[in-house]
Amino acid sequence: MTEQLADLSGAELSAAFASGALSPLEVMKQVLARVERLEPQLCATWGLDAEKALDGARVSEARWRAGTPLGPLDGIPVTLKELIATEGMAKPVGTAAADMTPQTADAPPAARLREAGCVLVAKTTVPDYGMLSSGLSSFHKLARNPWDTTRNPGGSSAGAGAAAAAGYGPFHVGTDIGGSVRLPAGWCGVFAHKPSNGRIPIDPPYIGRVAGPMTRTVTDAALMMSVLSLPDPRDFMDLPPQDLPWLDLDADVTGLRVGLMLDAGCGAAAEPEVVAAIEAAAALFEAGGAIVEPVDPFMTPQMLDGLDRFWRTRFWEETRQLPAERYAKILPYIREWVEPAAGYDGLSVYTGFDQIMQMRERGRAYQAYDLLLTPVAPMPAFAAELPSPTNDPMRPFEHIGFTVPYNMTEQPASSINCGYTREGLPIGLQIVGRRFADMDVLRASRWYEKARPEQRPWPLALG
Incomplete structure (x- = not known):
């Protein structure tokens, strides 16, 4: 059987239906x-459940x-991250x-998409408790990158990023508390939008936690936002509903003031191939009329360490x-990471949490910029x-220095592919907007999607 229809975008399917x-x-x-x-x-x-999907x-x-x-x-076919509850x-x-x-x-998110008529293909896999930027799980089989x-x-x-890149239909939903839609999107070469916190109702809500669309195109993510952003009373941290023009994506970047941040200020330093790809993307924005200026990071190692302490606790x-026999089933890496928290005192936990407040305060220094590129x-x-990239549970978050601050500042941020390594692996560009300015991020993402060099064919496709 041909599989060409599996690679059509949601916008194309909607028009064809x-x-x-x-x-x-x-x-x-x-x-x-x-x-x-x-x-x-x-x-x-x-x-x-193939029969249930076909019946739908x-x-x-x-x-x-x-x-x-x-x-x-x-x-339109959709997958949902396994952490997103589905009835039954x-x-x-x-x-x-x-x-x-x-x-x-x-x-x-599941309720809104079902109400819109989307048909669930499957749930997508996650690591233990969603605590890793990895496809490694003690329950699911090891998820792998299609590239x-x-x-x-x-x-x-993890599964959502792989499913989007592999063409398991056009629509996928993930969740993100430190980079969990943007990181797999960047590593799998797809688009993801982490909305302003509270823009998409979620249950249970938590500090920094959002749901977001993961798609092959910016337009498809905007289509999903038009439904996912509808109100739900279960989210006690949601934003007041807004009827935003989600599909009004045509805009240029002329005159926009754009900050270019190549140093996260904490965690691992960006590798040369990554820096080169981000600089090339910034050059495109500048050629398009944006005013691009290098900016210093606002994160510090103390902020990342403090957040680590708070999350461990x-x-x-x-x-x-948990009963001992159940606790022993958790991935050993996760157990080794969390167990030091048993010895933390109240001051250690408080000062860890306070670093979230420091991120929020220091992040406001960039309000003069329309966008940040990282x-x-x-x-x-x-x-x-x-x-994790370090494979070290004592340094588990070296890779989230660019992503996690915008969960805590509650700013919208997207991930869009901006190039490839010598080995052909995708490289993600993060586009960050001011708090609540989701449309600015989506429009800039759509502009860049059209301006960037031609993309390589999707991996593992079959005509």
């Missing part, structure tokens, strides 16, 4: 064929034929220590009362079997 040129059922059949062919290599999905596509097909679609997204399915959160009780309701299956897709939206509290990660995709 509306005109009658394609049906959701024939598209879903080709998406499932793609998944069946590549899953033995990529291990990006969990809980796939048939129902959507009938709505389109009757002229009663639920909206322009009706029938367990939520193992990537760990063999999981409680496998079926969920009683859809979380907000090079010896490499990691990143995480914690939070996770220790979540896991310390690497997504300081290095390209690392070995598939590793839990």
Whole structure:
């Protein structure tokens, strides 16, 4: 069977469904064929029910034929990160220590996409508790990067990044508390948007935690935002709903003041190939009329270390009362990372949390800039079997220095491919906007998507 329909964008599918040129059922059949062919290599999905997906596509097909679609997204295949609850399915959160009780309701992103008529293909894999930027899990099979299956897709939206790059349909949803949609997007060469905190309702909400679309095109991410951003009362940290012009993406960058940040101020230094690709992207913005200026970092090693202490303490509290036999099933790297928190005193935890406030305060120094350009990660995709680039649980966050601050400052930020290493691995450019200015980030991303050099063919595709 051909798989060409699996590579169509959501915008293309919506138009084809509306005109009658394609049906959701024939598209879903080709998406499932793609998944069946590549899953033995990529291990990006969990809980796939092909018959249920086909039934959903048939129902959507009938709505389109009757002229009663639920909206322009009706029938479009979607995957959801396993951490996003879906009614009737367990939520193992990537760990063999999981409680496998079926969920009683859809979380907000799942609910909004179902209401819009999207058809769930599968859940996508994550590492234990979503605590790694890796595809390594004690529950799921090891997820791999479609560009090079010896490499990691990143995480914690590991399966989502791999699924988007491999063409498991056009729409994918991840979550991000320190880079978890942007890092796999950057390492898998796809687009991701981390919205302003609270822009997409999520349950349960937490400091810095957001959901975000992961797609092959900026337009598809904007299409998803038009639905994902609808209100839900379960998110007590949400923003007031706004009817933003999500598909009004045409804009140039003339006159924009853009900061270029090549040093995160903490963690690993950006590697030369990464720096060169980001500088080339910045040169394109400058050629397009933007005013690009180098800026110094606002993060410090103390901020990253403090956040590490606070997150260890939070996770220790979540896991310390598990029965010993369940706790022992958690990935050893995670256990080694969290257990020092048992000895922290109150002052250590407080000063760790206070570093989030320091990030928020110091990040405001850049409000004079319309956008910031940075690497997504300081290095390209690392070995598939590793839990983190350092493989050191005492230095687990060396790779998130460019991404995590914007979760804590609550600013929107995208990841878009801006080049390749000598080995052909994608390199992600992060585009950061002012708080609440999601449209600025999406428009700049769309402008760059059109201005950047021609992209390489998607990996592992079959005509």
